[in-house]
Amino acid sequence: MTRFIEFTGGDVEAYLHAQEQKDLLRFITCGSVDDGKSTLIGRLLYEAKMLFEDQLTALEADSKKMGTQGGNLDFALLVDGLAAEREQGITIDVAYRAFTTDKRKFIVADTPGHEQYTRNMATGASTADLAIILMDARKGVLTQTRRHTFICTLLGIKHLVVAVNKMDLMDFDQAVFKRIEEDYRAFAKSIGADEITVIPVSALLGDNMITRSANMPWYHGPTLMAHLETVPVGDDLADKPFRLPVQWVNRPNQNFRGFSGTIVSGTVKPGDAVKVLPSARSSVVERVVTYDGDLDEGVAGQSLTITLKDEIDISRGDVICTANDPVEVSDQFEVEILWMSDEPMLPGRPYLFKSSTKTVPGTLEELKYKVNVNTMEHVAAKTLALNEIGVCNLELDAQIAYAPYVENRNLGSFIIIDRFSNNTVGMGLIRFALRRAANIHWQAVDVNKQARASLTGQKPAVLWFTGLSGAGKSTIANLVEKQLHAAGHMTYLLDGDNVRHGLNRDLGFSDADRVENIRRVGEVSKLMVDAGLIVLVSFISPFRSERLMARELLEDGEFIEIFVDTSLAEAEKRDVKGLYAKARRGEIKHFTGISSPYEAPEKPEIRVDTTKVTAEGAADLIVQYLKDKGRLAK
Structure with missing residues (x-):
């Protein structure tokens, strides 16, 4: 099953250039426990002919050892790398795999289905363009299905693919599929998710994975791989205003002082007027520097260093942006929180908040409400427990440059860190800055x-x-x-x-x-x-x-x-x-x-x-x- 490619003459360079020009789709698989997420990814890797002979040999041996039903290959073993996962038959950690087809490159994150590991699922979803939400055809829409869907929409994933798996165990019954599709679409509509593709599959047997299934002639939509290869990707970040969070002040010697980071949106070139926030100091770009030499232009997604014509004070965590359309700054926000710790979130307790490259102390104020993921009802609460989602106000000890999450995922998101254990206890998304942050000023007094x-x-x-x-x-x-x-x-x-x-x-x-x-x-x-x-x-x-x-x-x-x-x-x-x-x-x-x-x-x-x-x-x-x-x- 290994794919061998024979080259002659200058074909190598042409092939490599073609591979570089392919666009990249990052996607995740999520859903409840034992819905078949790892099996689905393993099947995709197998059908895409991305396995070496020794991997196939090991897979066949492991499948026999695990006693796979009907002598089929257990594709989940390709992804479930932890021993604990193999023993329990579940995914605990987030497993990333890369593969390519003739049309596109892919990075897939196999995320855990157990409620206990929802935090891991959210980690995988934070960088994804598309989510495959699996459901067991025998069980239909579950609480974890709703929770994962809500988290995906919360994190700005626009493309949702619902794979109704294990249709072979339901005799490929169209009525079963239709009932699950109707239930799911009704829920998705309640949370504003509208870009949904629902596909009946059997990941174990390969039905509707790569080629259309003869067992389900009543289904007329795309196969899973066909959809993955053709769905639009990217948010046109290059067309948005320039934003560069400073990760490192690069000072190798007295003759060079640059500011390194990854461009999160827009483009930059020498001569561009820029502004540094939150200080609001201005300058002009002098050079765009990379390891391989200077560039005429840097684009979104590139990691590089820029130098400025003026000597101005810039530190890690500052944001360099286009001068005529800068980001905003504030220290108070309305935010959405996913709590990821066994210890509850306590309003008023000081935490550390890391947004992009900047870490600032602050507190979460009283909860406005938490979300019931089954009904989407806003429920009154004082704290958030593990895996609960809520809305509250965030007060930071210093101003940060930000953008609402719906505009910029990098500048509109943050993680919450416990100040004593240094554990990540939550993640959040900025909705908007509070107007009171700009209206309240410290009144100077003469008697101090x-x-x-x-x-x-x-x-x-x-x-x-x-x-x-x-x-x-x-x-x-x-x-x-x-x-x-x-x-x-x-x-x-x-x-x-x-x-x-x-x-x-x-x-x-x-x-x-x-x-x-x-x-x-x-x-x-x-x-x-x-x-x-x-x-x-x-x-x-x-x-x-x-x-x-x-x-x-x-x-x-x-x-x-x-x-x-x-x-x-x-x-x-x-x-x-x-x-x-x-x-x-x-x-x-x-x-x-x-x-x-x-x-x-x-x-x-x-x-x-x-x-x-x-x-x-x-x-x-x-x-x-x-x-x-x-x-x-x-």
């Missing part, structure tokens, strides 16, 4: 923090007491404030219980509410520090992310984390309010240390072990720390 602090004879700071319930935080904080007040210092104590009587009375004790609780207290603390006060904050504040968020609101040295370190067993012994006993009986939900985690500080400024020092001794230690750091001038 330093002026206010000078009247008090102290350096303002936040003393952030954290620890388990019953550790002694409030007791120690109260003693510290008494000492500071007696010495004439201006202070204010924010206690967890007291704040919940007013400012945070609307919040419960779920993880999402705890995050919002600390976010509000952090912002209030920042204002009090700006007023020149020493602020004592006594909160359990169980999550490192939120304590880090509060720290980053302040200047260096102004946030002093005090870990009141008491074991859970000791805290339960001191259970004056009886809270631990109620939590053990299940009467209190989301109780820190029992049914909700406490993440101890890793490097607090002060650690107090209350089994070794009294509350009075701890207060003395903290006040002495403030004196040693020069924060108490009186």
